[in-house]
Every structure is written in structure tokens, then in C-alpha cells.
Amino acid sequence: MQTRKKRLETIDTIRGITLISMILYHFCWDLKYIKGLNMPWYGTFGSYLWQQSICWSFILISGFCMHFARKPIRNGVLVFLCGIIITCVTVLVLPDAPVYFGVLTFLGSAMILLGAVISLYNKINSTGNAGLSGINGKSNGPDLSVANSKDPLWGLFISVVLFAITKPINRGFLNLFVSNIALPDTLYGQVGQDVLHNSYLTYLGFMQNGFYSSDYFSLMPWIFLFIAGYFLHSVIKKKFGFGIFHINIKPLSWIGRHSLIIYMLHQPVLYGITMIL
Numbered sequence: 001m002q003t004r005k006k007r008l009e010t011i012d013t014i015r016g017i018t019l020i021s022m023i024l025y026h027f028c029w030d031l032k033y034i035k036g037l038n039m040p041w042y043g044t045f046g047s048y049l050w051q052q053s054i055c056w057s058f059i060l061i062s063g064f065c066m067h068f069a070r071k072p073i074r075n076g077v078l079v080f081l082c083g084i085i086i087t088c089v090t091v092l093v094l095p096d097a098p099v100y101f102g103v104l105t106f107l108g109s110a111m112i113l114l115g116a117v118i119s120l121y122n123k124i125n126s127t128g129n130a131g132l133s134g135i136n137g138k139s140n141g142p143d144l145s146v147a148n149s150k151d152p153l154w155g156l157f158i159s160v161v162l163f164a165i166t167k168p169i170n171r172g173f174l175n176l177f178v179s180n181i182a183l184p185d186t187l188y189g190q191v192g193q194d195v196l197h198n199s200y201l202t203y204l205g206f207m208q209n210g211f212y213s214s215d216y217f218s219l220m221p222w223i224f225l226f227i228a229g230y231f232l233h234s235v236i237k238k239k240f241g242f243g244i245f246h247i248n249i250k251p252l253s254w255i256g257r258h259s260l261i262i263y264m265l266h267q268p269v270l271y272g273i274t275m276i277l
Contacts (some may be wrong), residue, residue: 012256063229072115080108152234
């Protein structure tokens, strides 16, 4: 989404709405857990659904927008580094509510991984196409997109199924729909062990015993939702075209275009407001 011509304003608008929702959610968190206000409704199933609607929207949109990233791996590294900054700041300023493996760390990782897969896929297909070009004297010019190589609906379906299966992986089991399968306890560490011991397992999704983060998004299950967003782009493009994605509500789309910087700044601002109240 680098040029104005290619931007899908509706996606920016949805991202802007989601960002506002996230800011309100985090403000409520600050009021309850930092200021100590009595907010019994916050922490109920309803607030959980609110939180899930925010993260699902962000992750789906981020996967969707991989189609418009000129340098997805570089973008992923930038977002990942922003996640590291968030971790360092929260450890120093809010040691009781640190952020380890937060949403930016996850999104950066997902961009790097999917970007690498797409790059490798495109190189393999480019090599094959170049060979055909040498034989036939011309290039067939195939679409090298991973999402468009097969029916994207299958990619979307498989990604959603894998997300549903691995959704409870942080809690020690997989969802097989008719029943659950427990994963080995050894993957989740020992009680009393250093919470950052085997942190790579927590990063992958096997949350170690005693680990706490006020914002935790492991690679599994969320990578599958990210990939679902990537395939969703091609499903919608194939079925509906892109006219619906050029609805521009300027204040909201402006917020959506600047989501990363707003995300980085919103919590310090909310923290200051909370302290002033």
C-alpha cells in the first residue's frame, strides 16, 4: 500500500476504527489496573470478546495487506524492533505489567516469515518461468503470488482450520473439534522455573509455567489467522473486485494509515492521562 493509487481506503478506515477501539480498551485497562477504579464489567466475557475483536481485526488486516508491501521482510524487521522497544519500556516503567511477545513482536515475526516464504516461492517460479521463456522464446507471465497459485478459498479454509485447532495451544492442548488433545507437559516448563527459561517455546505458543505478559501473542495460533488474512485478499478480489475497498472516511482512514506510530505513542499518552485524572 505504498502509493495513493494502490491504497485501499476501506482497509485504512477499518484499521482506524479498530485502532480507536484498541485505545479505548487500553484506557479501560489503565483505569482498572493502574488507577484502581472499580470496573467489574472489565474482565468479563464481554470485555474478552471486545479484546478479541481488536486483535483479530488487526491480524487479519495485516495479513491482507501483505499483498501491497514492497519490502515485507524489511517492514517486519521494523515492526519487530518496535515490539522490542515496547518490551524494554514496559519492563522499566511498568515492571508489574511487562509486555513480552506482544502484538508488534508477533506481527513483525509473521511479516518476516510470510515475506520469506513468498520471496522463495516467487524465485522458484521465476526460475521455472525463465526456463520456459528460453524454450518458447517468450514468457507466459504467470501470477507469482502464493495466494493466487491455487484456489485461494482452499488456502483460507486450511488457515482457518489450523487456527481453530491451535487456538488453545497456550493452555496446553489442541482443539480437534469433537475432542481436545493434551500436549506434553514438558513443553510448558516446570513450576517455579525462571519464567523466561525456554522463552523460545513461549514465543512459539507453548507458554511456560509462571510466564506473564500484559500483551501476549505467540506465533501459534496467530500465524494462521495472519495467513488467513493473506488468502482473504485473493478470495475477495476474485469474488467481488475492489470497488468496495475504496470507501474513504478521511479521519478514520488517516488514523489507519498512521497506525504504527499511533500504537507506539498511545500508551504513554493514556498513562499520563490516567495519572492526571
